[in-house]
Amino acid sequence: MALLIVLLATFVGLLAPLGMASTDFVIYSDPPTALLPGQSFQYDLTPQGIPYGPASLSMNHDCDLVLRFHNQKTWATNTTGLGTDCYLTVDSNGEAAVKHDMNYPLWSSGKKSVQGSYAFLLQWNGGLGIYGPAIWSSSNPPSLHDAGNEHPNVTTDYVFYSYSILPIGKILEYKNYKLVLRDDCNLVLEDTATNEIRWQTGTSSPLHDCFVTLDAQGELFVKHNRRDVLWRSGARSTPFLYIVALRYDGTLGVYGPQIWTTKPFW
Numbered sequence: 001m002a003l004l005i006v007l008l009a010t011f012v013g014l015l016a017p018l019g020m021a022s023t024d025f026v027i028y029s030d031p032p033t034a035l036l037p038g039q040s041f042q043y044d045l046t047p048q049g050i051p052y053g054p055a056s057l058s059m060n061h062d063c064d065l066v067l068r069f070h071n072q073k074t075w076a077t078n079t080t081g082l083g084t085d086c087y088l089t090v091d092s093n094g095e096a097a098v099k100h101d102m103n104y105p106l107w108s109s110g111k112k113s114v115q116g117s118y119a120f121l122l123q124w125n126g127g128l129g130i131y132g133p134a135i136w137s138s139s140n141p142p143s144l145h146d147a148g149n150e151h152p153n154v155t156t157d158y159v160f161y162s163y164s165i166l167p168i169g170k171i172l173e174y175k176n177y178k179l180v181l182r183d184d185c186n187l188v189l190e191d192t193a194t195n196e197i198r199w200q201t202g203t204s205s206p207l208h209d210c211f212v213t214l215d216a217q218g219e220l221f222v223k224h225n226r227r228d229v230l231w232r233s234g235a236r237s238t239p240f241l242y243i244v245a246l247r248y249d250g251t252l253g254v255y256g257p258q259i260w261t262t263k264p265f266w
Helices: none
Strands: 004-006 014-017 026-028 040-043 055-059 065-069 072-076 087-090 096-100 104-108 119-122 128-131 134-137 159-161 165-167 169-174 177-181 187-191 196-200 211-214 220-224 228-232 243-246 252-255 258-261
Touching (some): 026 087, 055 119, 087 119, 169 243
Antiparallel strands (some): 026 119, 055 065, 065 072, 096 104, 119 128, 128 258, 134 252, 159 243, 165 211, 177 187, 211 220, 220 228
């Protein structure tokens, strides 16, 4: 199912399809996206030998938002029959809501934070999480160029979390966008449709032992020689759990801390 952008104008409803893959698992508050009636998030890395999933989140036509993990129902908003044409959004204070008739809430996550940009996602552990506000983003301009998806039914991981340590190779992938840590320790955001480098750290090391990591305060690093810093994002916030997301517009963003979840990591 295609994920659609929500244009938050007074008299404009749910418009402008982005043509996203059926394996999307994140919506954003800015620019706002939504999970629309009959659409689902899917997250399953088990076909790639990684024991994450299968998980799904479905915005049913009966207005119930239902979470499943290993094909078992694990959580729901219990809003069946309370409205029509319901959809899921997350707002600029980090509160998620199931709404109907364009703007009337049937359910909300009930947790608000400071004004900013937030991400709502289906997590690797089969739970839901809200992260934000965004504390850092890559400097390249956003793009809505859509080159399609060569494998539209295959989950590609375009989010990683605090405490992750990722070695040389592909770090994240969303459709034609890839974040790659090259052998020379340069972290590069590529558009594979155009062979364009959209953003890079410009780092290098002859040691070829570098890695990417995100710490508990949301700072993104390229390191080598076990701990030496080659590059850092330079933005930090309250210690907890953060994510890096390769967004649909070809930019990177760090969101956090986590402000709401249905299933804590620990």
